[in-house]
Amino acid sequence: MRLIPRSIHGRMLGLSLLATLVALVVAGAAIAGVLQRFVTQGLDQRLDAELSLLAGAVDGDGRIDRARLTRLRGLLDAGPGWQWQISGPAQTVSSAEFPTLRTPGPAPRDALRGEGKERPQPLEGRDGVHARRISIATDAGPVVLTAAAPRDVVARPIQAAVVPLLATLGILGIVLGVATLVQVRIGLRPLRALRDGVAAMRRGATSISEAQPDELRPLAIELNALARDNASALATARASAANLAHALKTPVATLALTVRDDPAQAAQLARIDATIRHHLARARNIAGGHASSTALAPAIADLVSTIRRLRMERSIVIDAAIDPALHVAVDAADLDELAGNLIDNAARHARTTVHVAARVDQGMIRLSVVDDGPGIALADRQRATDAGVRLDEREDGHGFGLAIARELAALYGGVLVLDDAAGGGLSASVTMPIGTAV
Amino acid sequence: MRILLVEDDPDLGPALAKALRGENCAVDLAANGVDAGHLGDTEAYDAAVLDLGLPGRDGVTILRDWRAAGRDLPVLILTARDGWSDKVAGFKAGADDFMTKPFRVEELVMRLRALVRRAAGHGATRLECGPLAFETQTGQFELDGLPVKLTALEWRVLSALMLSKDAVIERLALMERVYEGDADVDSNSLEVIVGRLRKKIGSSLIDTVRGRGYRLATPTPR
Numbered sequence: 001m002r003l004i005p006r007s008i009h010g011r012m013l014g015l016s017l018l019a020t021l022v023a024l025v026v027a028g029a030a031i032a033g034v035l036q037r038f039v040t041q042g043l044d045q046r047l048d049a050e051l052s053l054l055a056g057a058v059d060g061d062g063r064i065d066r067a068r069l070t071r072l073r074g075l076l077d078a079g080p081g082w083q084w085q086i087s088g089p090a091q092t093v094s095s096a097e098f099p100t101l102r103t104p105g106p107a108p109r110d111a112l113r114g115e116g117k118e119r120p121q122p123l124e125g126r127d128g129v130h131a132r133r134i135s136i137a138t139d140a141g142p143v144v145l146t147a148a149a150p151r152d153v154v155a156r157p158i159q160a161a162v163v164p165l166l167a168t169l170g171i172l173g174i175v176l177g178v179a180t181l182v183q184v185r186i187g188l189r190p191l192r193a194l195r196d197g198v199a200a201m202r203r204g205a206t207s208i209s210e211a212q213p214d215e216l217r218p219l220a221i222e223l224n225a226l227a228r229d230n231a232s233a234l235a236t237a238r239a240s241a242a243n244l245a246h247a248l249k250t251p252v253a254t255l256a257l258t259v260r261d262d263p264a265q266a267a268q269l270a271r272i273d274a275t276i277r278h279h280l281a282r283a284r285n286i287a288g289g290h291a292s293s294t295a296l297a298p299a300i301a302d303l304v305s306t307i308r309r310l311r312m313e314r315s316i317v318i319d320a321a322i323d324p325a326l327h328v329a330v331d332a333a334d335l336d337e338l339a340g341n342l343i344d345n346a347a348r349h350a351r352t353t354v355h356v357a358a359r360v361d362q363g364m365i366r367l368s369v370v371d372d373g374p375g376i377a378l379a380d381r382q383r384a385t386d387a388g389v390r391l392d393e394r395e396d397g398h399g400f401g402l403a404i405a406r407e408l409a410a411l412y413g414g415v416l417v418l419d420d421a422a423g424g425g426l427s428a429s430v431t432m433p434i435g436t437a438v
Numbered sequence: 439m440r441i442l443l444v445e446d447d448p449d450l451g452p453a454l455a456k457a458l459r460g461e462n463c464a465v466d467l468a469a470n471g472v473d474a475g476h477l478g479d480t481e482a483y484d485a486a487v488l489d490l491g492l493p494g495r496d497g498v499t500i501l502r503d504w505r506a507a508g509r510d511l512p513v514l515i516l517t518a519r520d521g522w523s524d525k526v527a528g529f530k531a532g533a534d535d536f537m538t539k540p541f542r543v544e545e546l547v548m549r550l551r552a553l554v555r556r557a558a559g560h561g562a563t564r565l566e567c568g569p570l571a572f573e574t575q576t577g578q579f580e581l582d583g584l585p586v587k588l589t590a591l592e593w594r595v596l597s598a599l600m601l602s603k604d605a606v607i608e609r610l611a612l613m614e615r616v617y618e619g620d621a622d623v624d625s626n627s628l629e630v631i632v633g634r635l636r637k638k639i640g641s642s643l644i645d646t647v648r649g650r651g652y653r654l655a656t657p658t659p660r
Contacts, residue, residue, distance in 0.1 A: 249518035253540035254450040257457055260543060273540050277520070284521065302526040309529055310536060313552070333523045340522030 008191075009184055016180040024169050031165060032158065039157050040130070043149055047132040048120045050076060050147040054086055055136055062088045062140030069093065081150030083129070089141035120145075130154055190216050201227060204293025204329040204435040238333070241283045248276050284337065285407045293435030294332045296358055296365065297322040303340050304356065311347045318347060320356035327435035328365050330412050335432075338408040341401035342369040342428050349373030349426065360434065364414060368429035375426045381418045405430060439554055439597055440464040440615050442486040444474040444500075445516070446493055454487075454543070461547045462577060462593040466619045471495025478504050482614040483511050484554045484598075487546070488533075490517040490524070498531045505532035512553035516541065548575055558601040565600055568657040570639055572600045581639055588638070591616060595631050599644065599654035609651040 005011050053075055057068040064086050069076075076084060076095065085094040120134040131148035190213045197208030197220070207224045210217060252273055259265040304318045328335060339356075346354040350371035358367045376384050384402050405428070406416040414431035421427040441463045445451035448469070455465040466481065468474035471494035478486060478500065490497035501513055512535075515528045520538040528536050534557075535549050555563065555574045565572040571580040579586040579596060588596060594616040598607060607615075609628065616631075617623050632652060636644055645653040 249539040250447045250450050253518075254447065254453050256540040257450070257453045257543060260457075269540070280520075302530065303522060306522070306526050306529045306536075309534070310525070333521060336522035336526060340525070344522075 009188055012184045012187070013180060016184070017177055020173055020176045020180070024173050028165065028169050032162070035161055035165075036154065036158055039154050043130060043153055044120075044132060047130075047147040047149060050084060051120050051132060051134050051145050054084055054145045054147065055134070058086060058088065058136055058138065058143050058145070060139055062090060062138035062143050064088060064091060064093050064143075066093065081129070081152070082148070084145070084147045086143060086145050088138070088143040120147075194220065198223060200436060202329070203433065204327070206231075206292065238284070241280060244280065244283075249273075252276065281337075281404050282407075285334075285404065285411060292329070292331050293327045293437070294330055294335050295324070295437075296326040296328055296335075296367070297324045299332065299335050300339060300343075300356055300358075300367075303336060303343055307340070307344050307347050310344070314347065314350075316347050316350050316354060317352060318343065318354045318356065322356070322358050325437065326358055326360070326365055327437050329433040329435035334408050334412070338405050338430060338432075339367060339369075341405045342367075342430065345369075345401045346371035346373070346426065346428065351425075361431065363434065364431040365434055366429055366431050368427060370421045370425065370427045372421065372423055372425040375420055375424055376418060384418065402428070439484045439551070439594055440466070440482070440618070441550065442466050442468065442474070442477055442481070442483040442511075444468045444471075444486065444488045444492065444497065446470060446489060446491075450539075457543045458487075458547065459590065461543075462588075462590045462597075463547075463550075464590075464594060464616060464618045464621075471497070471500055475500045475503060477619070478509060478511070479507065481619055482611065484615060485512040485514060485550050485557070487514050487516050487550070490515060490519055490528070498527060501528075501531045501533060510557075512550075512557045514546070514549060514553060516546065547577070551575060551577060555601065560601065565603070567600060567603045567654055568643060570600070570643060570654075572597065579639075586638055588635075591627075591631050592635050592638070595628070596635055596639070596654075599652060603654040604656055606647045606653045607651050612651055 005014055053072050054069075057065045057072065059065060076082075083095045085092065120132040129148040130151050130153070131146055133144060133146045136143045136145065194208070194212065194216055197205075201208060201223075207227060208220050210220045210224065212220045252269065256266065256269050256273070259269060300320050300322050304320050308316075308318055330338070343354065343356060346369045350373045353372050355370045356367070357370075358365055360366075402416070402418070409416045409430045409432065412432055414433065416428065416430045419427045419429070439462065441458055443451065443455055443458065443465050445454060445467065446469050451467050451469055455467045458465045466477060466483070468477050471492040473494075474488070474492065474497075475495055477483075488497045488501060492500075497515065497517070501515075504511070504513070513533050514535040514537060515533045516537050516539065517524065517528075518539045525536050534553050537546060537549065551574050552563070555565075560574070563574045565574060569582045570586075571583075572578075573580070577593070577597070579588060579593070579600075595612065598612055598615045613623065613628055616628070632644060632646075642657060643654055645655050647653055
């Protein structure tokens with residue numbers, strides 16, 4: 001078991017609850033202590049008062065005035081367990097000798113203010129009783145007065161107070177806990193907002209708001225800088241790929257021109273060209289995968305008009321009706337490659353018509369491109385999306401357009417599915433993550 | 439058919455120009471963006487083959503400027519950039535066709551011929567004028583079903599007349615379509631070419647419109 005919780009939420013909550021608990025225990029102990037002192041003080045005062053009454057029954061010679069004690073009986077008797085004793089040099093009198101009487105007598109005043117008397121002292125060491133003792137000096141020697149009450153008298157009010165005390169402290173603890181919970185939730189809310197911001201970046205937002213609490217603003221700034229670095233690294237990689245393409249393709253084109261009358265050399269050159277195209281496309285795919293939000297409808301419309309013109313001699317009808325609200329979390333150039341390859345492949349093989357459609361399907365956007373051409377036999381479908389395999393050798397072109405589309409889709413967590421179209425032909429559908437409309 | 443070829447590669451440019459000339463085209467080669475823009479602005483071409491990555495000015499910029507200035511010559515982009523985004527950008531800038539390097543010269547020529555034919559307003563690939571037929575895809579002329587053998591200059595003149603048949607082509611405009619920009623042109627040479635053509639396809643098809651130019655006229659059925 002982990003001692004420190006994994007979540008900040010848990011840590012803050014745990015720490016706060018621990019502190020609250022300690023505070024409550026300390027408060028409870030302190031309150032109980034104070035209470036006990038008050039109760040004990042009250043009892044001591046009462047026992048001291050009793051001692052002063054008893055002292056009134058002792059005269060200067062150390063004799064005990066029993067008649068007076070008899071008169072005091074009502075005052076001295078407070079209940080079972082309450083006891084007193086006067087122990088002089090001559091005799092000892094204790095509460096046991098006096099039967100209980102209900103009628104209280106008059107209370108003497110200032111009995112303990114006489115000369116030669118000390119303040120009463122607590123008397124410890126006896127079980128079950130709380131006692132006070134005073135020693136009075138008389139001519140016959142010291143007379144020791146003792147008054148005792150059962151310890152219950154102290155314990156009972158404390159016990160009675162403990163239940164409401166604990167209940168109150170418990171309620172206090174709950175209130176503090178709830179307050180902490182609320183505080184932690186509110187306190188951590190910017191963190192959640194930041195996480196949502198980062199998630200939005202993953203879905204295609206270019207940056208997150210830097211209007212964050214002071215503690216989080218540096219993080220937001222760093223994240224934005226990181227995103228910018230990534231974007232520029234991506235742009236550099238793309239530019240390198242394009243430069244490489246340019247650098248390689250132009251000499252190959254020149255060579256192709258000079259050897260075009262030599263079939264053997266032309267074939268070698270065609271292999272070189274195919275390899276370059278293949279690896280450049282792969283390089284472009286590897287550089288891709290940078291999520292940003294791209295509106296689907298205009299991108300498809302541009303591609304459709306481009307492919308219509310490139311395949312003008314085929315007079316294929318390409319019909320695309322895309323909801324303008326749809327956005328995909330796919331880089332614009334990657335979307336062009338992905339959809340361009342699918343639509344071009346369809347336009348190349350279609351007899352008359354290509355249908356392009358898109359819809360939201362299980363939290364993704366499904367783009368489907370359906371043609372009415374010969375389709376691809378079930379056995380060849382897997383091979384059709386393998387890089388470098390060209391099922392249709394008759395025409396120029398990438399030949400691995402479907403493979404590129406599949407790789408790009410996978411880069412964004414989507415899949416390319418090839419299927420039979422309803423009226424024959426190929427139905428290629430690809431899923432892409434949903435982007436945020438900007 | 440006069441082509442503006444814009445290609446900065448010192449090997450590919452001349453090689454492609456040679457190949458196009460072998461297909462009867464008059465070719466002006468521009469090796470940088472500035473020259474290309476200037477030539478496209480001032481000279482008359484049937485079509486342009488435009489590279490995108492150019493020193494001086496980028497191909498897309500040149501194309502956009504031509505279109506903004508109302509220059510509507512057919513433009514085929516020939517580039518190493520083979521991304522769909524590049525193709526979309528090319529067509530959006532006003533290109534009429536797009537090919538990627540490396541390429542087959544035969545296909546390039548076929549596409550150029552198709553562009554020129556469509557720009558002249560012809561939907562069908564085979565044009566006919568009486569006994570004369572022009573197969574625009576192969577560039578082959580036929581007279582009464584038999585192929586006609588033509589020199590490059592003769593082919594340029596006849597194809598220009600055929601593409602705008604029944605209309606008069608001004609002499610100067612015809613000269614512009616036939617001779618390359620740096621050619622040393624004898625003012626009588628056009629008459630000489632037309633004379634040779636008349637010998638090959640019959641004198642009745644090409645009218646001389648005095649003081650203006652020439653016209654390929656559909657013969658009225660007798």
